[in-house]
Amino acid sequence: MMELIKNKEYLVRIFDVNENGFGVGKIDDFIVFVDGAIYDETVLIKLVKVKKSFGYGKLLKIVRTSPVRTEPVCDVFKRCGGCCFQHIDYSAQLKLKSKFVKDALERIGGFRDIQVLNTIGMENPYNYRNKAQFPVGVFDGKLAFGFYQPRSHNIVNVSNCVIQNTVNEKIISVFKDFMTRFNIKPYDEKNHSGIVRHIVTRVGSVTGEVMVCVVINGKKLPHTDALVESLREISRISTIVINYNSVRTNAVLGSDISIIYGKGFIYDYIGEFKFEISPLSFFQVNSVQTCVLYQIALDFAGLRGDETVIDAYCGIGTISLFLSKKAKFVFGVEIVPQAVENAVKNARINNVSNIRFILGKSEEVIPVLCESQGVIPDVLVLDPPRKGCDIKLIEMILEVLPPKIVYVSCNPSTLARDLRLMSENYNISKVQPVDMFCFTGHVETVVLLTKYRK
Template identity: 35%
Template sequence: MDRTLLKKGQEIEVQIDKIVFGGEGLGRYKDIAIFVPMSVPGDRVRVELISVKKTYARGLITEVVEAGADRVEGGRLTFEDFHGCDFAMLNYESQLKYKKLMVDEVLKGVGRLEGYEIADTIGADNPTNYRNKIIEPFAFKGGRIVSGFFKRKSHEVFEVEENLLQSPLANKIVRELKDILNKKRISVYNEKSHRGVLRHVMVRTTSYNEAMVVLIVRGEVDKKVKQALYELRDRCSEIKSAYISINNRRTNVALGDKNILIYGKETIKERLFDIDFNISPTSFFQINLEQTEKLYSKAISYFDDVDNKHIVDAYSGAGTIAMIMSKAAKKVYAIELVESATRDAIATSRENKIDNIEFINGRAEEKLIELIDGGHKIDSIIFDPPRKGIAENILHKVNETSIDEIVYISCNPSTFARDAGILDQLGYKLTKVQPVDMFPQTSHIEVIGKFIKEA
């Protein structure tokens, strides 16, 4: 087909055949692949083309002519209709099914892997209102201050009355805060002119029904902004900690370099596996507590004879996995590059009287070799890297050791598949894979893999 027959803005009808990694539906129009966000296999849809390339095009749904069997009812079509949730057009059981298929597809396609066992996706008992941390940008629309999500591929904010994913307490706090800010008529930051005050709000909530609020502003600690936070406390007694974060940079990063405690405690506490973790504005902590317990329990179960093992936790962050694993393993070495995260981990371990972890600050590839060369016994290693995955030189360094068992937790199946392919070439075979639905209603997937070094 001559692709010049397709033009941006044109409407066409497409039958959706499958969902591809990333969560978009895929159909064909003659010999051109058409990617359609928010579509479901079995859908017959009319779409408006928003981009046309040589071998594919992308379009947004204007009408569902015939709905696929897995589509939820209600006539909603767009990303905004589903509160910014790019997988909520699927019923929940189908979300789990397609997440498993996407992981399997990317392992075979990117990693060129085969012979592994892949389990059904571990689903959530509570697939809504699970987020314990939210950050919303402010905007000024229709004569009032609003907050919410950015529309797809834009910085235009859209607002919803009740966020589908965040906790009821966070929804309440954000609603009350916006009412107060509108009455005080505080200006909203404009990223083009780099003027205005209000940039973002961050709310962290816990299973103890306590909250931390961080109001992110340009400028300085303004009297009106401080008053707004005090009025918010009067309306929401669950708030135990309030900060103002100063961010004067032209950046998409929300939190500023300077976080000033206005009232309450410096940290709030969350309990996971009977361990109390201190959470500050900058702390990394998993967003979905229920699924985190399932994720880490499954990952630890992947180790054989864990009770007698000395295990390295690379990319250990604030030590969450290391401390949970310390309850089962004989000894844990927690390696983390960021010094402040290591300090936080040491403080938490002391508070919880955990004494079988050695915290090591530095690069994983360097500190791992130092441990081996220093005569320390190491049986296994667990990786939980950021989205970009593991640096290839680290994998080669592991291959130089006597470690023959690796457990890898990933928040990005694509980089997991890439790294799994490298490990496969080094002789570490991927034996089993477990997708975990950490972020229901979205296309994100967490993956656990177990690797064994072939003799």
């Protein structure tokens, strides 16, 4: 293999794109990742990092352009770390996402020749997010509200993000005026000083209700009356809360909340169901695609009306309620107390009685349900966070062996790892990716697992 020299320029043919938006090419047998390059392109790069078998190149010039390259609509694309695919045509993004899932299932799961269906995309992939988290800080000596730059905590000012709800522009503008007028300092990570850390917003896509959550360092946000007055001028604001997070951490939210205006939660609908959503509860960020996702989960579950279903990692009971209309009884298990409170209320609001929500870890609660309380699940739904299922839960599954498992995953790598652990007993019958996070490298996947007959 030829010797590669850092800071030297090379011409590279790109043959793939990874989840971070890096084109993948080769110089000889040496793999080079080039931020912003796309397959079917030939690019001139400067080699900026050289490892043993791979390196990173800085894109200098596109010599041959990929047919799927398109003009990014956002003016801070690449400076902001939010999106990584705005330079790629939307239908090509969807194909890439199916490929990411297939690659993970093959590479990590060890599954060969697995059929992954085409990723279901959105008709309009813009302004789809119902939740925004704006870090607040100082950048270039000025107050900054926006998103972190890629791989850093520098904040890029973003006032009109194309994947967020447009109401956020008005909210950010109110905070800029408020903090300037009363000289309220943004949080400084390095010195652990200042007050305002994040502005988190949630918008009900059907109800239009808006929740504003101000995350602060310390115990007091001064002049809240003035803040409430200004925010209320934005017509759709229905509740404003303060979240207290005084820990040196990357986690956005702390565990304590106080309500300074309204009821402390918003309502929204997914399909026919109405949901109460609190600041600390998980709620899927793309309401339009959530409806699609849950319908697939329901179809995969193939319920006839006499089944017992366990919905592990149930959040505020969204999938559980969808399943309840076709099942005999549904148990939902969730670790966050506020989410379980929401779930119980959500069942009541929707007049659903064939359902019970249990607070606790799935890996601890479900073994007790199945082994001590004699519950025999016909269908088990798994929708864990990015880290996937706890090994104790997988061990329990392999003992109880429910006939069907519907696995909903937001991380193809941990999905593949968990499926591999179950592969001796379960056949992967269907794999359906759904684009919940347009223009980013993330993809949601629903998998149907059916138990082998032995």
